[in-house]
Amino acid sequence: MSDIPSDLLYTEEHEYLRPSSEEGIFFVGITDYAQGELGDVVYIELPDTGISFSKMEVFGTIEAVKAVSDLYNPISGEVIEINIALDDDPSLVNSDPYGEGWMIKLRVDDEGDLDALLDADRYEDHIS
Template sequence: MSNIPADLRYTKEHEYIRTTADAAIVAIGITDFAQGELGDIVYVELPKVGATYGSHDVFGTVEAVKAVSELYMPVAGEVVEINGRLDGEPALINTDPYGDGWMIKVRVAAGGDAGLLSATEYKGVVGE
């Protein structure tokens, strides 16, 4: 059974967003379910600070022993911070996907967070 925190919002593609101290900025990563399906993560390709994306745009990739998967932006907005620790420690995504394994922080565009799932709705997506 995957860890699906009730205070986060999710996408059907297995990304999550977490609010930060600044209400306009969210942290984004992949869910515990996703990291479990991928297996041991060995490399992460993330965008540069200042890059802007629409909702559902591809913003990077995660490379695991089993597969390479694209990362989909759950919200429209501008990247304001990258988790630099993932360059040297991509396994943080496996060990702490909702904590130290976050990937990017994004300033959400007005109306850019539509269509996200609650924890209950996401549990339905992953069959839990």
């Protein structure tokens, strides 16, 4: 059974958006379900900070044993920080996807766009 925290927002492509303590800033990563599907993560390619991505634009890739998947930006915004800990230990995505396994911090362009994302119940329906 996958962990789907109720206070996060999700995409159909299995990324999540977690609010930070700063207004308009969110953590982005992949869900517990997604990491379970991929298996042991061995490499993550993340963008430079300062780059803006539109909704559903590819912002990086994730490689698990032999499978590469694109990472899709859930909502338009600017990358203000990346999780450099994943360089040394990409398995954090497996062990703690919603915590230490976050990938980028995003300053969203328009918080009104959050309404288009899935809440936990709808994401659970999506993966079931």
